[in-house]
Amino acid sequence: DVKVTQSSRYLVKRTGEKVFLECVQDMDHENMFWYRQDPGLGLRLIYFSYDVKMKEKGDIPEGYSVSREKKERFSLILESASTNQTSMYLCASRPEAIYEQYFGPGTRLTVT
Amino acid sequence: EDKVVQSPLSLVVHEGDTVTLNCSYEVTNFRSLLWYKQEKKAPTFLFMLTSSGIEKKSGRLSSILDKKELFSILNITATQTGDSAVYLCAPNPPRGGSNYKLTFGKGTLLTVNP
Numbered sequence: 001d002v003k004v005t006q007s008s009r010y011l012v013k014r015t016g017e018k019v020f021l022e023c024v025q026d027m028d029h030e031n032m033f034w035y036r037q038d039p040g041l042g043l044r045l046i047y048f049s050y051d052v053k054m055k056e057k058g059d060i061p062e063g064y065s066v067s068r069e070k071k072e073r074f075s076l077i078l079e080s081a082s083t084n085q086t087s088m089y090l091c092a093s094r095p096e097a098i099y100e101q102y103f104g105p106g107t108r109l110t111v112t
Numbered sequence: 113e114d115k116v117v118q119s120p121l122s123l124v125v126h127e128g129d130t131v132t133l134n135c136s137y138e139v140t141n142f143r144s145l146l147w148y149k150q151e152k153k154a155p156t157f158l159f160m161l162t163s164s165g166i167e168k169k170s171g172r173l174s175s176i177l178d179k180k181e182l183f184s185i186l187n188i189t190a191t192q193t194g195d196s197a198v199y200l201c202a203p204n205p206p207r208g209g210s211n212y213k214l215t216f217g218k219g220t221l222l223t224v225n226p
Contacts, residue, residue, distance in 0.1 A: 004154075033213065042218035043155075043200065058213060090154055100146050100204075101214060103154035 003027070004104035006091055012110045019078040021107050023091030031094050032074035033058075033101065034066065036087040043090065049074055081111045115139075118201060118217035126225050129191050133220045135201035136183040142203040145177050145184050146214065150198040158186070160204070191224045198222075 007022035023032065033048040035058075045058030047066040055066050063085060067075045074093075078085055088108050092101040115138040125131055135145070144162040148155035159168045161177035161184060168175050172191075177184045188195055198221050202214040 040218070043216040045213050045215075048213055056213075100157045100160055102157070103148075105153050 004091060004093055004102050006089075006104040006107050008107050009105060010108050010110075012112065013078075013081050014112055015082055017078075017081050017111075019081045019109065019111075021076040021078075021089055021091075021109070023074045023076070023093075023104055024072055025074075025093040025102070026072065027093070027095070027102075028071065029093040029095045029102075030071075031096070032068065033092040034064075034074065034076045035090045035092065036060070036085075037090060037106075038087050046076065081109075083111050085109065086111045116201060116203065116215050116217035118199075118220050120220060121218065122221040122223070124223045124225065125191055127192055129224075130187065130189045131191060131222060133186040133188075133199050133222070134183060135185070135217055137201075137203050137215075137217075138182065139203040139205075139215070142205055144204040146202045146204055147175055147184070147186050148200040148202070150200060150219070151196075155200055158199075188222075191222075193224050193226055196222060196224045 004025045013019050031050050034046045035043045037043050044060050046064050049055045049068040052071050065077045088106050090106045091104040094101045117136050119134045144160050146160050147158040159175045164179040172189045175186045198219040200216050200219045202216045
């Protein structure tokens, strides 16, 4: 079974802190994605990566950056967390564009 | 810009009812359409539809795609409380280029009451 894991299920951070969310997949997938999910807004793509060290902005990249130094790991970075970044963050991976995405369990981030 | 619209946004039914969830999209070119079920955590994959008019079934769930009219439906028969979830659809982009991302609809929240 494909496994996508995220470093934390719940996280509470203060405004202005630097936050790292990590995602690891164990199936050698090329593509990895970070989404945030908010009530009424659905799943919105923040960034995605189609190869090591390659990244592209999604629909809402402002306030975020990403890092993909190794194929299995895709990190989302909040340089200076703000309260409007309180959300559920979901990581996903897939082998190639023709296949479905596999999601991690999600990290519920609260910024106070 | 590609757009995916799901309807209804929410639905409350009783156990045993049959429901139909709709997904319409304005995606100019796509390879397939995906359906996911999301309970309290991450979305889990249900179906991938690639051909128009061919129904896919999994137990009480079935889905069909109409590429000409640009929509898909997800049917759930004899609903159970365990079917309560948000159902998401997403057109899957064609292979190649940098268009790797999925555009998800906002989902339909289904609540099945006992």
